[in-house]
Every structure is written in structure tokens, then in C-alpha cells.
Amino acid sequence: MTGKDLFTRVAERLGTYQQQMIDMQRELVSRVAVGPNEGGPGEGEKAAFLSDLLRGWGLKVENFPAPDDRVAGGERPNLVAWVPGRRPEKIWVLSHLDVVPPGEEALWDYDPFTLRVDGDRLYGRGTEDNHQGIVISLMAVKALLDLDITPPRTLALALVSDEETGSQMGAAHLLREHPQLFGPEDLIIVPDAGNPDSTLIEVAEKSLLWLRLELQGKQCHASRPDLGRNSLRACAHVIVALEELAREFPLENPLFRPPASTFEPTKKEANVPNINTVPGLDVLYLDCRVLPEYDLAQVKERVRALGEEAARRFGVSLKVAPVQEQSGPPTAIEAPVVQALTRAIREVYGREAKPRGIGGGTVAAFFRQQGLPAAVWMTVTHTAHQPNEFCLLSNLLGDARVLAHVFLEEE
Numbered sequence: 001m002t003g004k005d006l007f008t009r010v011a012e013r014l015g016t017y018q019q020q021m022i023d024m025q026r027e028l029v030s031r032v033a034v035g036p037n038e039g040g041p042g043e044g045e046k047a048a049f050l051s052d053l054l055r056g057w058g059l060k061v062e063n064f065p066a067p068d069d070r071v072a073g074g075e076r077p078n079l080v081a082w083v084p085g086r087r088p089e090k091i092w093v094l095s096h097l098d099v100v101p102p103g104e105e106a107l108w109d110y111d112p113f114t115l116r117v118d119g120d121r122l123y124g125r126g127t128e129d130n131h132q133g134i135v136i137s138l139m140a141v142k143a144l145l146d147l148d149i150t151p152p153r154t155l156a157l158a159l160v161s162d163e164e165t166g167s168q169m170g171a172a173h174l175l176r177e178h179p180q181l182f183g184p185e186d187l188i189i190v191p192d193a194g195n196p197d198s199t200l201i202e203v204a205e206k207s208l209l210w211l212r213l214e215l216q217g218k219q220c221h222a223s224r225p226d227l228g229r230n231s232l233r234a235c236a237h238v239i240v241a242l243e244e245l246a247r248e249f250p251l252e253n254p255l256f257r258p259p260a261s262t263f264e265p266t267k268k269e270a271n272v273p274n275i276n277t278v279p280g281l282d283v284l285y286l287d288c289r290v291l292p293e294y295d296l297a298q299v300k301e302r303v304r305a306l307g308e309e310a311a312r313r314f315g316v317s318l319k320v321a322p323v324q325e326q327s328g329p330p331t332a333i334e335a336p337v338v339q340a341l342t343r344a345i346r347e348v349y350g351r352e353a354k355p356r357g358i359g360g361g362t363v364a365a366f367f368r369q370q371g372l373p374a375a376v377w378m379t380v381t382h383t384a385h386q387p388n389e390f391c392l393l394s395n396l397l398g399d400a401r402v403l404a405h406v407f408l409e410e411e
């Protein structure tokens, strides 16, 4: 049988799984996997459910947990379910188990942790982010198992923790503690972002740089500002001085939206509680998304120099400290994973995919830092993290077919 005939059979088979996709979403939505940073119980219950399910299908499932005292059992699960192929090179599909909290419950029309089906829409926290990744990868594998098809490459479904709060106990843990799992020949697909018409394959992220700026002046009574050094006034001037960054790092790269680097002042810590005190300490944060063409060390140096110069005019000192930094080379548009997805999207959806960069940060960045080409793709409704999050059943079916197409390719 040719590859084309095989794919047709698998695609047809997937068409009969729509009720199973809904049922799986219902099970996943009801298992609240909010991480402990956000006051939740963690991913344990959802991981146990999926591990039992996959073992029931006859798959070998390994766990590579990250220790965490804050959750029951003391560890955060990172599962890998294996489907042996004819060759050892792997196709990874990496989805995350955790969900963000529902947020303001009053903004939801229904209980966020009970699945509601309305036509093509499946509502509930996590249905898109990231149960869609879980459901499409599991269902694509199930179709191969039910039809007794051995894929050319070995398939590895990774179900990881902690994506929503930094991935240190999830994908970053796997890469740090178990680097032997991944090889440069592997295709790595992260179904966790995309666009509504299925054409966006994310291949690059801007480098991420979060900085904490601490301005130290001298507190005094507001009626005698001459006795102090006002850190808030200095802070305002520092923010204005940092506008210069956009002019010093002006390159544009059409792979990204927006095409230029961005340097946004965001969080500001509270200073004095009363109006009649001149503050002596102010802390603000800068969120920088920098094109990979630039070196982050250079950006940090310019933030320090521009900020210090502005603060010094008010007798205020400035300390700049990184909160988070992340950078890695883009995945080449010619990379096999991008090409395989492009062919699959053309076949299933009849559209031409557009490889592009985004502002960041998905877990793909951790792979790219290790020189492993990863591509982020799925079909989204753009309701992730929002009240009344939903995914489309038709997207689950189409995206499962895209993954199946990639799984069946011989090259």
C-alpha cells in the first residue's frame, strides 16, 4: 500500500473518532491541573488518567518527574508515551498538562471545569490550551494503533508539566536532566500556538529579556523635597530615557510580528502608602522582546547606561538585574519538521503554510537553545487564557489528520 492510501485510511478512521475526542476533552477538563504557583494542585491527577489510558492502548509510558514539595506526591509528572517505529529517529509531539486558573469566574457563562458542547464548539478551561495538543496527538496515534500501522519513525508523545509558569519543571527539566531523549534528527512539534486558518507555523521567537530596575533615592516629607531625593521622579525620567532603546536597536525582521524589537516598561511595585511622603525607593520592570540578530548582553548594557544617566540627574542610583533571559537560534524554514508540517497542512486543509516568528515564549525556545529544531503549530480560536475558552471539534479532527500525515511520511 502506498503512503497516500495509508493516509487516506487513517484520515477516514479519525473521522469516526469525534465522539471519543469530545469524551477525552470532558475527562481532561474535569481534572483541574492548575500549577502550585497559582494555588492549584498540579498535574498529578490528569497525568495519572492519561498514563492509564495510554497503557491501556498497549503503549509504554515513562515518567520523568521533577521534584516539587508543594504538590501531592512531591513531584510534577512529565510523561513520554512511545510508539516504536521502523526507525529509531523520533517525531516528538510535546503538549502540556497544566492549565491557567479560570480567572474571574463571573465572566464565565458556565462552570470552567465542566465541558460544554455547543455545535462545533467545546467550552472549558484548557480545551484549547493545551488539551487540543493532547487530544490531536493521542487520537492520531490511536488511529495508527487501531489500523495496525507501524510508523516509519518512532513516535514520542510528551505530556509535560509547568508550561504556564516557566517550564522549569516541565520541558526545561526534560532537556536539562534527560538530554539523551532528544536527537538532532528528531522532528519536534509543539501544538500550542497558531492561527485560525491553520497556516501559521512558528519557527522563531524573539529573545526574551525581563529586567528589574531598582531606583534608590532618599525618602522625606513632601513639604521638604529639598531634604530627599525623589525616586519616582527619577523613575519617570528613566522610562522616558529608555525610549532610546528602540532607536539603538532598530532592525526589522519580517519573520516577526511586530517586525522590530520591543522594550516595554510593565510592572511597577508600590512605593510609599501616603501622598505626603517623597518616595526613596522605586522598582519597575522592563519586558524586552529582542530580535535574534541582537545580543542580549548588549541590550542589558544599554539599559544600564541610559537608566543610570537619567537617574543620576536626580541624585538617585540605579541597579539593573535580570529576572529572566531566553534566546535561541530560529528553526530554519528548510528544517524537515517545517517541511513535513507544510506538506501535511496543504494535504489536509488545502492551504499554504507561512513560517513566522512570534514575540515569545513557547517551550520551543528551550529546544532551539539546544540546537534542536522545533516548530510550533496548531489551529486556534485565540481563546486561550480567556473566560469561555473553547476549541473547535473540526480543528481537533483536522489537526489530528495533519499530525497523522506527518507520522506516516517516509522521509
Ligand SMILES: [Zn+2]
Residues within 6 Å of the ligand: 096, 129, 130, 163, 192
Ligand atoms: Zn499553552
